[in-house]
Amino acid sequence: xxxxxxxxxxxxxxxxxxxxxxxxxxxxxxxxxxxxxxxxxxxxxxxxxxxxxxxxxxxxxxxxxxxxxxxxxxxxxxxxxxxxxxxxxxxxxxxxxxxxxxxxxxxxxxxxxxxxxxxxxxxxxxxxxxxxxxxxxxxxxxxxxxxxxxxxxxxxxxxxxxxxxxxxxxxxxxxxxxxxxxxxxxxxxxxxxxxxxxxxxxxxxxxxxxxxxxxxxxxxxxxxxxxxxxxxxxxxxxxxxxxxxxxxxxxxxxxxxxxxxxxxxxxxxxxxxxxxxxxxxxxxxxxxxxxxxxxxxxxxxxxxxxxxxxxxxxxxxxxxxxxxxxxxxxxxxxxxxxxxxxxxxx
Amino acid sequence: xxxxxxxxxxxxxxxxxxxxxxxxxxxxxxxxxxxxxxxxxxxxxxxxxxxxxxxxxxxxxxxxxxxxxxxxxxxxxxxxxxxxxxxxxxxxxxxxxxxxxxxxxxxxxxxxxxxxxxxxxxxxxxxxxxxxxxxxxxxxxxxxxxxxxxxxxxxxxxxxxxxxxxxxxxxxxxxxxxxxxxxxxxxxxxxxxxxxxxxxxxxxxxxxxxxxxxxxxxxxxxxxxxxxxxxxxxxxxxxxxxxxxxxxxxxxxxxxxxxxxxxxxxxxxxxxxxxxxxxxxxxxxxxxxxxxxxxxxxxxxxxxxxxxxxxxxxxxxxxxxxxxxxxxxxxxxxxxxxxxxxxxxxxxxxxxxxxxxxxxxxxxxxxxxxxxxxxxxxxxxxxxxxxxxxxxxxxxxxxxxxxxxxxxxxxxxxxxxxxxxxxxxxxxxxxxxxxxxxxxxxxxxxxxxxxxxxxxxxxxxxxxxxxxxxxxxxxxxxxxxxxxxxxxxxxxxxx
Numbered sequence: 001x002x003x004x005x006x007x008x009x010x011x012x013x014x015x016x017x018x019x020x021x022x023x024x025x026x027x028x029x030x031x032x033x034x035x036x037x038x039x040x041x042x043x044x045x046x047x048x049x050x051x052x053x054x055x056x057x058x059x060x061x062x063x064x065x066x067x068x069x070x071x072x073x074x075x076x077x078x079x080x081x082x083x084x085x086x087x088x089x090x091x092x093x094x095x096x097x098x099x100x101x102x103x104x105x106x107x108x109x110x111x112x113x114x115x116x117x118x119x120x121x122x123x124x125x126x127x128x129x130x131x132x133x134x135x136x137x138x139x140x141x142x143x144x145x146x147x148x149x150x151x152x153x154x155x156x157x158x159x160x161x162x163x164x165x166x167x168x169x170x171x172x173x174x175x176x177x178x179x180x181x182x183x184x185x186x187x188x189x190x191x192x193x194x195x196x197x198x199x200x201x202x203x204x205x206x207x208x209x210x211x212x213x214x215x216x217x218x219x220x221x222x223x224x225x226x227x228x229x230x231x232x233x234x235x236x237x238x239x240x241x242x243x244x245x246x247x248x249x250x251x252x253x254x255x256x257x258x259x260x261x262x263x264x265x266x267x268x269x270x271x272x273x274x275x276x277x278x279x280x281x282x283x284x285x286x287x288x289x290x291x292x293x294x295x296x297x298x299x300x301x302x303x304x305x306x307x308x309x310x311x312x313x314x315x316x317x318x319x320x321x322x323x324x325x326x327x328x329x330x331x332x333x334x335x336x337x338x339x340x341x342x343x344x345x346x
Numbered sequence: 347x348x349x350x351x352x353x354x355x356x357x358x359x360x361x362x363x364x365x366x367x368x369x370x371x372x373x374x375x376x377x378x379x380x381x382x383x384x385x386x387x388x389x390x391x392x393x394x395x396x397x398x399x400x401x402x403x404x405x406x407x408x409x410x411x412x413x414x415x416x417x418x419x420x421x422x423x424x425x426x427x428x429x430x431x432x433x434x435x436x437x438x439x440x441x442x443x444x445x446x447x448x449x450x451x452x453x454x455x456x457x458x459x460x461x462x463x464x465x466x467x468x469x470x471x472x473x474x475x476x477x478x479x480x481x482x483x484x485x486x487x488x489x490x491x492x493x494x495x496x497x498x499x500x501x502x503x504x505x506x507x508x509x510x511x512x513x514x515x516x517x518x519x520x521x522x523x524x525x526x527x528x529x530x531x532x533x534x535x536x537x538x539x540x541x542x543x544x545x546x547x548x549x550x551x552x553x554x555x556x557x558x559x560x561x562x563x564x565x566x567x568x569x570x571x572x573x574x575x576x577x578x579x580x581x582x583x584x585x586x587x588x589x590x591x592x593x594x595x596x597x598x599x600x601x602x603x604x605x606x607x608x609x610x611x612x613x614x615x616x617x618x619x620x621x622x623x624x625x626x627x628x629x630x631x632x633x634x635x636x637x638x639x640x641x642x643x644x645x646x647x648x649x650x651x652x653x654x655x656x657x658x659x660x661x662x663x664x665x666x667x668x669x670x671x672x673x674x675x676x677x678x679x680x681x682x683x684x685x686x687x688x689x690x691x692x693x694x695x696x697x698x699x700x701x702x703x704x705x706x707x708x709x710x711x712x713x714x715x716x717x718x719x720x721x722x723x724x725x726x727x728x729x730x731x732x733x734x735x736x737x738x739x740x741x742x743x744x745x746x747x748x749x750x751x752x753x754x755x756x757x758x759x760x761x762x763x764x765x766x767x768x769x770x771x772x773x774x775x776x777x778x779x780x781x782x783x784x785x786x787x788x789x790x791x792x793x794x795x796x797x798x799x800x801x802x803x804x805x806x807x808x809x810x811x812x813x814x815x816x817x818x819x820x821x822x823x824x825x826x827x828x829x830x831x832x833x834x835x836x837x838x839x840x841x
Contacts, residue, residue, distance in 0.1 A: 052472045055424055055464040062457045065431045069442045070450030077443025080435030084758045088766050091432040092773060095425045099777040102421030106414070106784050116780070149758045293447025294513075294524035300451055308458035315465040318485075328472035330417075 002292035005071040005301060006281065010274035012067055014267040016060035018173065021166075021266060023054045025174015027097065027124020028167065029197060030117065036110060042178075043117065045190050047105065049181035052328040054101065056319060061094075070301055072291040074145055075281045083137060084149035086130040093127035096120070105330070128170050129163040136162030139273065140220040141283040157215045165208045169266055172201035176246060176262040180255045184326060195250050198262075202247055222283045226276025235272035239265045358752050364763035365437045365755050368770060370737075372429055375774050377733055378726055379423040384497055384543070385550035386416050387467065388490040389578050391483070396577070398479055404569050410474060411792060412554070415785055417471045422781050424464065426774075437763075441744050441754035448513050448521050448529050449506040456499025463492040494543060501542050505535040508736065509603050510745050533603045537596040538736075544589045545732065549725035551582030552691075556722030557789075559715045570796065576708060579718060583695040590692055593685070594648075600739075601649045604746060605658035606667075607739035610674035611681040612645050617659040621645040626682050631671040633661060669741040680734035687724045687731075694721060 026046045033039030033046075069076040080087060100120030107113050136159035137143060143153060153159075175198035182190035216224045226232040242265035249258040277283055281291045292298065322328050390412040397405035431453070434442050442450070470486040477485070506512075512529030513521035558575035601608040608614075614621055615633035623645040627638020646655040660668050669677065694717050701709040708714075744751045756763075 052468045055421060056461065056468060058424060058428065059457065059461040059464050062428060062431055062460065063454075065435070066450065066453045066457045069434065069446035070454055071447070073443050073446030073450070076435055076446060077439040080439045080442075081757060084436060084756065084762070087432060088436055091429050091436070092769060094428050094432075095770075095773055095777060098421055098425030098428075099780065102418055102425075103777075103780050103784055106418060106788055108787070149756075149762075293450075294522070296524045296526055297447040297451060300526040301454060304451065304454050304458065308461070312458060312462050312465065315462055315469075319465045319469055322469060322473070322477075327476045328469070329475045330472055 001295060001298045001302070002071070002288050003279075005067065005292070005298050006288045007274065008302075008305060009064065009067045009071065010270060012060060012063045014270035016057075016064055017166075017169070017270050018263045018266050019053075019057035019060055021128065021170040022173045022177045023050055023057050024124045024128045024167075024170035025172065025201075026050050026178060027101075027121050027174075028171045029174055029178065029194070031121030031125060036114065041187065041190060042193065045178060045182055045185060045187055048185060048330075049178060050101070051105070051330060052323050053319065056316065058094075058098070067301070071293055071298060072281055072288075073293050075286060075291040078143055078145045078147060078282060078286070079134070079138065082143040082147035082149060082153045083134045085151070086133050086137075086154045090127050090130040090134070093123040093130065097123035097127055124170075125167060128166040132163035132166030133159040135166070135273075136160070136220075138282060139223040139277065140216075141222060141285065143282050144285040145282070156219065158212075158219045161208060161212050161215050165205065165212070168201055168204040168208055169269075172198060172205055173262055173266060175201055176250070176258050179250065180259055183255055184324070191255070195253070198250055198258075199247060202243060205243070220283075222280070223273065223276045226278070227272055230275070232272045232276035235268050235275060239268035239272060242268060359755060360760040361758060361763050362752050362755050364760055364767050366751065368763060368767040369433055369437055371767070371771060372426065372433060372774070373733070373737075374730060375778065376423070376426040376430060377729055379419060379426065381546040381549035381553070381725075381729060382416070382419045383423045383463075384493045384546040385490075386412065386419070386554070387470075387486065387493060388547065389550055389554060389581060390416060391486055391490065392581070393573075393577055394483055394486075398483055402573075404573055408570065408574050411788075413471055413474070414788060416467070418781060418784055420464075420467055422777065425777075427460075429770075436758075436766075437756055438744065438754040439756050441749060444749065445510075445521065445745060448524050449503050449510070451526055452499040452502035452506065452530060454499070455502070456496045459492050459495035459499060463489060463496060466492060497543055497546070498539065501539045502530045502532075502535060504736070505532050505538045506530070507745055508532070508538070508607075508740060509534045510748055534599055537592070537599040541589070541592045541596040541732075544585050544592055545725075545729060548582050548585050548589055548691075549722070549729055551578040551585070552718070552725045553722035555579035555582065556719045559718040563712065563715050563719065572708070575718070579698065582721075583698045586688075586691045586695040590688055593688060597681075598649065601657070604740070606660065606663055606669075607677070607736075608649070609658055609660045609662075610669045610677045610739045611735060612657070613674055613678045614645065614657050614659045615661050617656065617662045619646055619654050619656050621649075621655075621657040623648065624678070625686075626679060629660075629671045629675050629678070666742070669739065673738050673741045677735050677739040680731040680738070684728045684731040684735065687728045691721060691724070694718065 026049065030039075030043055030046050033042040065076075068079070096119045100116045100118075100123065104113055104116035104120060107116060133154045137154040137156070139162065140156065140158040142156065142159075147153060175194045178194040179191055179198060182188070182194060227236055242261045246258050246261040246265060249255070249261060279287045279289070281288050319328075390409050393405050393412065394409040396402055397409055466486060466489045470482070470489065473482045473485065506529055509532040510529075511532055512525045512527070514523045516522045555575050555578040558571045559579075561571045562575060597608070597611070600611065612621075613624055613627065613629040613635060615629070615635075620643050622643060623641045624635060625639040625641070627635050627640075629635055643653045646653050646657055649655050649657055660674060668674075694714075697709060697714060697717075701707060701714075740746055742750050742752070744754045
């Protein structure tokens with residue numbers, strides 16, 4: 001049962017990496033879109049593509065936390081004690097990001113939109129970085145039960161590398177999704193714009209992964225071995241194939257399947273990490289079985305999860321379907337009958 | 347007595363104070379948004395239903411505008427809520443590490459319900475233009491139910507902290523034999539849950555109605571303001587007496603299940619019968635009470651319907667196991683303010699009911715609208731007070747009788763926590779300030795539109811424009827001109 005919950009946790013992390021990651025990536029490209037004039041169109045697209053889904057995408061993170069503390073309370077305690085600073089910074093980043101995005105939309109004054117936009121974009125970069133460093137630190141075996149908060153746990157080669165990888169992967173996902181969004185919204189010029197960026201981001205992922213090979217040799221031996229052999233390696237190869245397929249699809253300008261392959265490559269990478277870390281939740285010090293909470297709770301966690309999938313699944317499918325069919329559009333001033341006030345520049 | 351207090355202060359780790367303050371601050375901020383997350387969808391759907399059923403364009407405008415506010419509010423609520431789940435780990439790892447598997451499932455239920463809410467709210471907010479009117483409405487109907495489910499999870503977790511059960515302890519004091527059903531349905535759960543849900547509906551109703559009460563006082567007495575006031579106010583007014591009964595039963599549940607918290611709420615020092623009720627007043631560490639209004643016998647009567655009811659006093663347990671005199675005074679004041687405001691709201695609801703019974707109309711008095719305008723803010727105050735009562739009244743326990751707050755706190759140094767507190771405070775002040783500014787700006791824009799086009803609209807049949815479907819964005823100068831349907835994508839970043 002504990003192993004099953006551990007896989008549910010890995011799946012939730014994968015879902016957050018893909019759904020939330022796409023949004024972070026959109027924020028990343030928002031940051032690099034340039035000044036108000038030059039970045040106007042990409043930002044418009046990012047706003048429209050993200051708006052209906054970003055809240056739902058964000059909730060995956062709450063599941064990750066809930067499954068951690070309900071299923072593996074000791075692990076939760078250890079991680080939040082040892083990784084205090086990056087997690088605190090990620091939390092602050094989450095507030096700034098959500099607030100920046102939510103408040104930018106109804107704001108009309110250019111100066112204010114700039115501030116909210118910058119806050120949103122910068123925290124879109126920092127939040128996945130810090131969450132990545134936490135995963136890196138865990139993979140490197142720097143979190144043990146009783147480890148107190150220290151820079152050593154997360155300011156090391158592996159952590160920083162995983163943080164950067166997280167940023168690059170989100171940028172990749174974001175750009176791939178924005179390609180098809182641009183197509184859907186009829187913004188043909190933006191299709192090529194994001195196509196180029198998706199390719200660059202993929203190159204960055206590859207470079208970082210290659211740098212990772214020597215960096216992790218001494219630092220994260222256990223997980224590294226898991227990723228370079230056995231089922232971990234198999235999933236990594238599949239992830240690489242999916243990544244390459246995405247590049248190929250983008251190259252040939254067939255955008256239909258590229259979203260699925262890009263998501264698959266990220267999800268498979270997370271899955272590979274799950275395999276590589278077996279049987280530990282905290283590599284080489286705490287196994288899944290040792291960390292598991294009460295059996296009765298785990299059983300109920302499965303039941304609640306199953307019921308929830310039945311309830312939430314169809315709604316989520318409906319949301320994504322409506323979103324991709326372009327049925328979801330935000331209210332305009334005409335719908336709520338609003339008028340401009342003096343001083344609004346947009 | 348003083349030396350015990352000093353001893354306790356020395357005992358407490360230095361990071362306890364900032365951790366507590368940070369948690370209190372973030373929760374106090376988040377809880378102000380909760381009524382709208384839980385109840386605004388319900389009130390908006392009521393208005394939406396009226397709009398569709400009676401083909402009422404004014405109601406439709408109101409529902410749309412409320413949903414535009416809901417969009418911003420929900421987004422801010424999601425981020426402040428996410429911060430709270432981080433803080434369980436960042437501030438209270440001791441509690442989550444030991445008890446996470448006992449009481450954490452409630453949060454699981456909440457997270458799923460919240461997920462459903464986020465999905466449905468996205469469909470609702472972005473479905474106005476393209477979905478068929480009734481399809482759009484029905485897709486949103488599960489929203490209030492999802493909100494109730496989310497509240498269920500959170501209150502289950504909180505009520506477990508108040509009356510923990512569903513486990514036994516092994517030789518090392520670790521919880522074993524967890525029974526989830528018992529851990530979810532704890533003795534205080536029922537009273538706490540219904541009191542909370544009704545409080546949320548009440549607050550959202552009074553706050554929304556208050557906005558239009560202010561408009562009415564400023565002379566805007568059109569159908570728009572009348573409807574915007576009447577629907578939410580009626581919901582709140584009906585629930586006010588219900589809430590009074592629920593609150594009373596919740597207090598009695600505390601009397602039975604958490605006697606020391608009840609003693610703090612009522613500043614009862616010595617276990618006794620014929621206990622007087624103090625309205626406000628201040629408890630001193632030696633058990634004396636200064637100030638306040640003393641009503642003989644009343645506390646015993648309220649607790650058990652008889653002057654002979656024995657009420658447990660604070661001094662019945664060791665000083666280290668009960669709230670300090672200051673904490674008891676805080677809980678007592680919060681409780682009394684909540685009860686006082688609740689009683690005043692009953693009078694307001696009665697006024698409204700009387701007027702409808704006699705005149706089939708809202709009261710005409712300006713004083714009624716003044717009170718209605720204040721009622722919203724007063725309700726937000728009671729929400730804070732209710733939460734302070736239950737949390738401060740539980741001190742020094744984070745898990746009642748099983749874990750002290752000081753045992754749960756993180757080992758991260760006080761300095762880091764104070765720094766984090768400073769950052770979070772600055773960020774929250776900015777975020778909430780910006781949120782308020784955005785909502786007020788939306789209101790101004792709507793008002794200008796209503797006033798500016800009122801004359802033109804009078805000449806046109808009401809809502810000549812189709813309320814649903816794609817529409818153009820009219821130029822401000824052409825407001826009221828027959829709309830040209832067609833292009834529905836604004837090409838620039840003007841949205």
